[in-house]
Amino acid sequence: MKPPGFESVLLGSELPALTLPPISRTTLAYYCGASGDHNPMHVDCDFARQAGYPDVFAHGMLSMAYLGRAVTDWVPLDRVRSFTVRFVAMTQLHEVVTCTGRVAEMLEVAGEKRARIELEAKTQKGVTTLKGEAVVALQ
Amino acid sequence: MIDKKFIGSETPVRTFEVERYPIRCFARAIGETNPIHSDEAAAQRAGFRSLVAPPTFAFCVNMMASDAALGQLFREMGVSFLNLLHGEQSFTYHQPIVAGDVLTLRSRIVDVYEKKGGALGFIVFETAVANERGERVVDLRNVSVVRN
Numbered sequence: 001m002k003p004p005g006f007e008s009v010l011l012g013s014e015l016p017a018l019t020l021p022p023i024s025r026t027t028l029a030y031y032c033g034a035s036g037d038h039n040p041m042h043v044d045c046d047f048a049r050q051a052g053y054p055d056v057f058a059h060g061m062l063s064m065a066y067l068g069r070a071v072t073d074w075v076p077l078d079r080v081r082s083f084t085v086r087f088v089a090m091t092q093l094h095e096v097v098t099c100t101g102r103v104a105e106m107l108e109v110a111g112e113k114r115a116r117i118e119l120e121a122k123t124q125k126g127v128t129t130l131k132g133e134a135v136v137a138l139q
Numbered sequence: 140m141i142d143k144k145f146i147g148s149e150t151p152v153r154t155f156e157v158e159r160y161p162i163r164c165f166a167r168a169i170g171e172t173n174p175i176h177s178d179e180a181a182a183q184r185a186g187f188r189s190l191v192a193p194p195t196f197a198f199c200v201n202m203m204a205s206d207a208a209l210g211q212l213f214r215e216m217g218v219s220f221l222n223l224l225h226g227e228q229s230f231t232y233h234q235p236i237v238a239g240d241v242l243t244l245r246s247r248i249v250d251v252y253e254k255k256g257g258a259l260g261f262i263v264f265e266t267a268v269a270n271e272r273g274e275r276v277v278d279l280r281n282v283s284v285v286r287n
Binding site: 061 | 161169203223226231234235
């Protein structure tokens with residue numbers, strides 16, 4: 001069944017949660033190549049250890065992309081007006097990320113009705129990794 | 140400690156032509172299966188000129204277009220990737236990025252500051268992206284964190 005659409009959104013409406021497969025080294029290698037983000041921290045465990053980390057960890061931008069999917073699964077992509085996150089904690093290998101969102105404010109900007117959605121990515125341990133928001137046009 | 144003199148530094152203006160293949164690859168890398176990112180006909184049915192990029196692809200454009208330019212600036216600031224973390228990322232969208240766009244990127248450092256008595260340094264970049272018609276496409280704001 002289709003979740004309640006953005007056309008009938010109300011304050012407090014929740015986006016359908018998006019839970020991803022566990023983060024694998026393959027996921028990170030593929031993201032490294034596809035994103036143009038070639039920081040070795042995320043694919044080269046020798047480099048990560050040299051930097052003082054036990055192993056590679058996920059790109060923050062990978063989780064932001066997942067949060068973006070949660071938003072654009074719900075509202076057409078060309079209605080997203082802004083999208084902002086803070087990277088609060090690292091996402092480690094094998095962790096399972098879940099993205100959630102909730103309409104926190106209804107607003108009108110330049111005659112356009114918009115909703116501000118508070119977004120969060122969490123691991124299966126309940127650790128918040130990203131916090132942010134997206135503003136989307138409703139009409 | 141990063142010298143405040145870098146505030147106002149700009150990378151050279153860069154151009155980047157958006158091709159279909161990187162959009163498809165990026166969508167696949169993030170597990171996005173909506174055909175507007177991979178199938179030309181589906182994208183056009185949804186009202187786009189061609190394949191449309193997922194929202195955070197704008198960050199990738201910045202990396203793909205300016206890997207060397209950004210690397211050079213970080214070296215001049217004395218910042219190593221070993222000590223670098225991503226603190227915040229923000230996008231303000233004017234229109235979606237679509238395959239065929241020829242984008243122009245202008246990046247500058249808008250702030251440099253420290254916290255925790257200098258243990259952490261912060262570098263704030265802003266990048267304005269426009270298309271070949273001179274229209275604004277997306278503005279990015281990126282806060283990098285340096286562990287000193």
